[in-house]
Amino acid sequence: MSEPAIRPLLAGRRALVTGASSGIGFAVARTLAEAGAAVAVNYHSSREPAEKLVEEIRAAGGKAVAIGADVSEEAEAVRLVNETVAEFGGLDLLVSNSGIQKDAKLGEMTLKDWQAVIAVNLTGQFLCCREAVRAFRAGPDRPGHARASIVCMSSVHEIIPWAGHVNYAASKGGIHMMMQTLAQELAPERIRVNAVAPGAIRTPINKEAWGTDEALEKLLRLIPYGRIGEPADVARAVTWLLSDEAEYVTGTTLFVDGGMSLYPGFVDNG
Ligand code: NAD
Numbered sequence: 001m002s003e004p005a006i007r008p009l010l011a012g013r014r015a016l017v018t019g020a021s022s023g024i025g026f027a028v029a030r031t032l033a034e035a036g037a038a039v040a041v042n043y044h045s046s047r048e049p050a051e052k053l054v055e056e057i058r059a060a061g062g063k064a065v066a067i068g069a070d071v072s073e074e075a076e077a078v079r080l081v082n083e084t085v086a087e088f089g090g091l092d093l094l095v096s097n098s099g100i101q102k103d104a105k106l107g108e109m110t111l112k113d114w115q116a117v118i119a120v121n122l123t124g125q126f127l128c129c130r131e132a133v134r135a136f137r138a139g140p141d142r143p144g145h146a147r148a149s150i151v152c153m154s155s156v157h158e159i160i161p162w163a164g165h166v167n168y169a170a171s172k173g174g175i176h177m178m179m180q181t182l183a184q185e186l187a188p189e190r191i192r193v194n195a196v197a198p199g200a201i202r203t204p205i206n207k208e209a210w211g212t213d214e215a216l217e218k219l220l221r222l223i224p225y226g227r228i229g230e231p232a233d234v235a236r237a238v239t240w241l242l243s244d245e246a247e248y249v250t251g252t253t254l255f256v257d258g259g260m261s262l263y264p265g266f267v268d269n270g
Contacts, residue, residue, distance in 0.1 A: 008036030023203030199257025225258030
């Protein structure tokens with residue numbers, strides 16, 4: 001077979017995707033592999049879909065490994081990155097994607113549920129970024145290009161307040177400032193750090209928002225583009241941000257939300 005006319009965007013790069021056994025992380029891991037990256041597919045509780053994805057990537061001629069770890073535990077985040085480096089000989093790309101929701105109005109929200117969401121969504125991303133950057137520093141210089149790149153999975157709720165979800169909104173607001181601070185701190189080392197902020201994407205985390213016709217109709221009122229997002233919409237944006245096509249882009253949040261953050265309530269209002 002002759003060489004493809006366009007070199008895959010991530011050929012030769014080594015990536016870790018957290019929370020990749022379902023939803024957005026699963027689609028991101030698959031898309032990064034299609035773009036030529038070797039991919040570590042992290043899972044938490046569901047091993048089987050991660051193993052299946054790894055088989056699929058290997059069958060297509062790619063490189064992949066499934067690694068179980070709880071990103072909110074320091075020792076596990078350290079092991080996750082170490083095992084990725086041991087498997088691929090280094091690490092160049094991190095998609096810090098794992099996230100959970102435990103929703104309640106303020107009066108009913110337990111400290112346990114507040115802490116659980118912050119632990120996975122914010123502390124877990126901090127731990128994975130820290131360990132990934134330690135691994136990036138051992139990697140080769142790439143004259144003219146970023147040495148390494150991180151995408152933090154944020155949400156439109158890094159800017160849109162969300163009643164009944166204070167733990168989740170606070171975690172994503174925290175991701176925004178963590179991402180920008182790390183981008184500022186790491187730019188001199190040519191490590192790019194960006195975020196992707198999905199709107200409503202069809203995944204298990206928000207099934208109650210799209211699982212019935214009534215719920216979907218209500219949801220669509222918040223989306224000017226007129227359809228729910230799919231994991232592949234997010235995966236393409238992540239792939240671009242990680243690639244050298246996005247050289248010189250750092251500290252930015254890319255909203256992938258069909259216009260959800262454009263104050264859709266104002267469309268026929270004044
Ligand atoms: P999902 O529930 O399918 O995926 C979440 C993933 O995180 C799962 O694979 C789960 O196993 C993993 N995870 C949970 N706890 C973990 C832990 N302790 N350690 C490691 N992994 C853990 O939902 P999703 O929609 O694909 O969510 C992925 C990310 O996208 C999350 O950060 C979420 O906040 C964000 N997001 C989703 C939407 C949406 O509409 N679906 C919108 C905005 C942001």
